[in-house]
Amino acid sequence: MTQEAVVSGIDSGVVATRAGASPTWLASRRRAAWEAFSTLPWPSSLRDEDWRRTDIAKLDPLRFDPDAGVSTELDSVIAATHDDIAAVAPDAAVIVCDHTGRVQLHNCDALTAQGVIVCSLSEAATRHRELVEQAFDTLPAGQQPLTALWNSLWRDGCFVYVPPSVAANQPVWVIHAAADDRTATFPATCCVLDANASLTLVELHVSPATAQAELLSDTVSHVVLNRNARLDYCVLQDLGQGVWHMATHRVSLEADAHLHFFGATLGSKLQKAYWEALLNGNGAEAHLAGIALAGDRQHLDHQSLQAHKGTDTTSRLLLKTAVRDHARSVYDGLIDVGRTAQRTDAYVQNRNLILSPDAKADSIPRLEIRAHDVRCGHGAAAGPVDDEQRFYLMARGIPAEIADRIIVRGFFEDALGQAPCPEFAALLGPLLDRRLDRILHIGRQES
């Protein structure tokens, strides 16, 4: 298409349009969030502790197009991702969301028959307002510029509610797809599990692999686990090389709720992702694990929060990252134990493999403990591939790059083993291998 591009940016007019199409409660929330966004200073690596090592001064969100339309690139990335899911999880319910606000539901009948609600978030905002509000209330709309921007502008997304004591009989896979230069996309995931309910939720953030298209992806996932609910939750970030990805995945856990979270970060030019578990109820348990792989000039920032409020809560986090070329990983993880959170048992660990001299990984696991009867710890390590391990493999005839690939895969293995959904692991494995081949410059014929 050679149509003269009149790309609109983000302004109050867009917010007004979004608010106009929303129910009243949501409209006022959008306006308040925009108000906050307009007054909040943009994150600064000089001023904000969170952003000290991740500089987004050059990112002007307002010049991206929040109303970008459908394109063949968008549809083909959706089709390819859908095929990938079908190959590993043919029985899954699939919700396809994209930057235009389209939401398509596939294969959700069995869930619906159980009383599970699966629908677009805009529909849920009207028909299941209390549930959506319950989820939205876990994250203040206007505290931080990126979540404020998301709250004012999200077009649509997915909503899943599992009623009390229902064990969802199908996993739910959500595709959040975006494409095209200067698109702003605001993926929305909202999930509420009622008491004693259980679900497997997989969230895939994808866009065409090209570095040519510069996109802004600003996403928020609100997840609420009510008493004794169980969620297995996997997130893949495999966005194109030109994407700025700003993400918040926040899970609130009530008493005795269990979360198994796994995040895999492979894509984007720059990402800042918050992985947050709020252990509000007594006896709640959150196990978080993840891997990240970066090459070229990718900058991947993960900031985790294990916030313990209830008594007798447990949390674990293990993030393994490998960086090569000029890539950089930043990890900042906080275990925050409130005064009331006696007998907290928490651990946070980040390990980094530095695959070339110009790659870099910063790791800052932190503890803030205000209760006295707790067991908490943290660990961090960074280093290159072990020479003796590489020599051992090479002494068996394995070339250096393939040896490195084997060692990196081995390095990731214990984290991968914690992915709670085997179908997700099956999807991730080959993807990871291909990405490793690219990052280690291994020709296809050798793989």
Next chain:
Amino acid sequence: MPDPAMLLDVAGLHATIDSKEILKGVDMRIPHGEIHALMGPNGSGKSTLAYALTGHPKYQITAGSATLKGTDLLPLTADLRAQLGVFLSFQHPTAIPGVTMVNFLRAAMRSQGKELSAREFLTRLTYEMAELKMDESFRSRYINDGFSGGEKKRAEILQMALLQPQLAILDEPDSGLDVDALRIVADGVRRAVEGSAGKMGVLLITHYNRILEYLRPDTVHIFSAGRVVASGGPSLAKEIEAMGYEGLLGEVAPVSASA
């Protein structure tokens, strides 16, 4: 001049680590199909020789030559030497967590152009593991991770059996083995030699005569301070056992450096 009829021909080899010279003019020739034992005091440089021959990047070769069937090994990286048929059984095998033995072995065979179909491979692996009395669970264990000393040595011999090298450099494959394990390992080496139609050569580094009684080396070399100082028949090993290196090295005339 290197002798292309010779499996391994090492002449005047000098090697340093961190600019400290460890190998000081090693001469050694191993014909096809022969088992040569290499004995010598701790720290004399035996493992260094093994590393220098297999291409460990930590060691700098400062002089001399090393050829396999006339091919110069020294310019080649470790993987290329292995692909030519040089195998090292490590004195202290490294653990690689997260990498299963079975995946590793397949990758190694593929790299050496010895890839088998999945079924053939498993049949082979099952057979060789049974010969070495290794439990099948080792397949899915991570490379050397948590292996006992003896298990590591067996796993090294397993790799040799699968890869069928031209030259096997075995660095103390017998240390830390119980008597039964020693026989199993020695049998594994003998089978590999016999299976190669008498072509595979072995450089067997050891401190003990016991494994030599099983394997009956053609030649025993004595190593001291970075060079071969004496070579002889199997009786040399017995003399070492009886007299120790100090007693022996005082008596045996060093071999001439230009052998």
